[in-house]
Amino acid sequence: MSTLKNYYELCKPNVVLMMLITALVGSLLASKTLAPISLIAFAMLGIGLCASSAAAINQIIDRKVDANMNRTENRPIPQGDVTPMKASIFALVLGVSGAFILVIYVNVLTAILTLASLIGYAFIYTVYLKRATPQNIVIGGLAGAAPPLLGWTAVTNSVDPNALLLVLIIFAWTPPHFWALAIHRREDYAKENIPMLPVTHGVKFTKLQIILYTIILCLVSLLPFIVMMSGIFYLISASILDAIFLFYAVKLYRDKNNENAFPTFVYSIYYIFLIFAALLVDHYLI
Numbered sequence: 001m002s003t004l005k006n007y008y009e010l011c012k013p014n015v016v017l018m019m020l021i022t023a024l025v026g027s028l029l030a031s032k033t034l035a036p037i038s039l040i041a042f043a044m045l046g047i048g049l050c051a052s053s054a055a056a057i058n059q060i061i062d063r064k065v066d067a068n069m070n071r072t073e074n075r076p077i078p079q080g081d082v083t084p085m086k087a088s089i090f091a092l093v094l095g096v097s098g099a100f101i102l103v104i105y106v107n108v109l110t111a112i113l114t115l116a117s118l119i120g121y122a123f124i125y126t127v128y129l130k131r132a133t134p135q136n137i138v139i140g141g142l143a144g145a146a147p148p149l150l151g152w153t154a155v156t157n158s159v160d161p162n163a164l165l166l167v168l169i170i171f172a173w174t175p176p177h178f179w180a181l182a183i184h185r186r187e188d189y190a191k192e193n194i195p196m197l198p199v200t201h202g203v204k205f206t207k208l209q210i211i212l213y214t215i216i217l218c219l220v221s222l223l224p225f226i227v228m229m230s231g232i233f234y235l236i237s238a239s240i241l242d243a244i245f246l247f248y249a250v251k252l253y254r255d256k257n258n259e260n261a262f263p264t265f266v267y268s269i270y271y272i273f274l275i276f277a278a279l280l281v282d283h284y285l286i
Contacts, residue, residue: 003081006076006081006082007076007082007090009075009076010052010055010056010059010075010076010077010082010087010090010091011051011052011055011056011094012052012055012058012059015051015055016048016051016052016055018269018272018273019047019048019051019144019147020044020047020048020051020147021273021276022147022148022151022166022170022272022276023043023044023047023147023148023150023151023154024040024044024151025148025151025166025276025277025279025280026147026148026149026150026151026152026163026166027040027043027044027151027152027154027155028040028151028280028283028284029148029152029162029166029279029280029283030151030152030154030155030156030160030163031155031156035155038105039105039106039154039155040151040154040155042101042102042105042106043102043106043110043150043151043154043155044151045098045101046098046099046100046101046102046105046106046110046111046114047098047102047110047114047147047150047151047154048098049094049095049097049098049101050094050095050098050099050102050114050115050117050118051098051117051118051147052094052098053091053092053094053095053098053118053122054095054117054118054121054122056087056090056091056094057088057091057118057122057123057126058121058122058126059075059076059077059087060077060084060087060088060091061122061126061127062126063075063077063078063084065192065194066078068188068191068192069185069188069189069191069192070185070188071185071188095115095118098114099111099114099115102114102154106154107153107154107157109153109157109158109159110150110153110154110157113146113149113150113153114146114150116143116146117143117144117146117147117150118143120140120142120143120146121140121143121144124140124143125139125140125143130194131194131195132195133195134195134196134197134199134200134201135197136195136196137174137175137178137179137182137196137197138174138175141170141171141174141175141178142167142171144170144174145167145168145169145170145171145174146167147170148163148166148167148170148276149163149164149166149167152166161227162224162227162229165220165223165224165227165229166276166279168220168223169217169220169221169223169272169275170272172213172216172217172220172221173217173268173271173272175209175210175213176209176210176213176214176217176245176249176264176268177265177268177269177272179196179197179198179206179209179210179213180210180252180261180262180264180265180268181261181262181265182196182197182198182199182206183198183203183206183207183252183258183261184258184261184262184265186198186199186203197209203258207249207252207253208253210249210252210253210264211246211249211250211253214245214246214249215246217242217245218242218245218246221238221241221242221275222235222238222239222242224238224279225238230278230279230282230283231282231286232286233278233281233282233286234278234279234281234282237274237275237278237281237282238275238278241271241274241275241278244267244271245267245268245271248260248263248264248267248268249264251264252264
């Protein structure tokens with residue numbers, strides 16, 4: 001049981017769950033009627049396996065850094081519970097299995113986009129971008145923003161502009177979401193010389209960027225209503241969620257002790273769940 005738990009933790013289950021929820025919403029928004037349950041189930045399974053593979057690869061590559069950071073020192077590889085070789089085999093099996101399921105039971109387009117997302121996060125972001133630029137989260141955020149598009153293409157086998165709006169929402173959400181956590185964990189990143197924005201440009205500058213990107217997010221989140229993808233229920237919901245997010249961002253900016261960094265990060269997680277839930281409710285129930 002302990003061994004199973006270690007491999008389960010390699011998959012970053014909380015992160016993968018968030019990705020699968022946004023992918024599921026993408027699949028449910030792709031048509032006016034519910035797509036076959038079997039198709040959606042295979043899509044979620046394939047996407048989930050590939051996302052878990054990417055999470056494991058990330059931990060294999062970052063194992064030395066993880067061992068020196070308080071947030072990650074208890075992960076299975078730094079603790080010696082899983083060897084890098086066994087983790088690599090595990091990640092390979094997950095990735096190949098996920099891609100196989102998507103090709104055979106969903107469609108090739110979704111498989112290609114999912115693998116591109118896996119490569120983008122596991123290799124391009126983890127190996128290069130994370131250590132190359134303080135804009136790593138902004139540039140690398142595209143890979144993490146892909147799940148709703150993957151869910152959408154699983155149903156339609158095409159890339160639709162409305163699906164790209166969902167990607168844009170997550171893309172704009174990622175910087176204020178992650179930079180709030182980066183402020184909270186600044187010392188860890190500084191110790192490992194990882195050029196996160198609070199380390200390279202200071203906490204005050206990062207707080208300003210959080211406000212600016214939150215404003216961008218607020219504007220982007222209104223696009224589904226503007227293009228008539230969603231209705232008044234979504235508009236009201238998004239406006240309320242945006243106002244609360246902006247309140248947190250401003251409160252963090254004025255907080256000299258940075259005590260609001262982690263609460264801002266936590267709210268950002270609720271935000272993305274709730275705004276996608278509002279899209280879904282507006283699509284089917286209103």
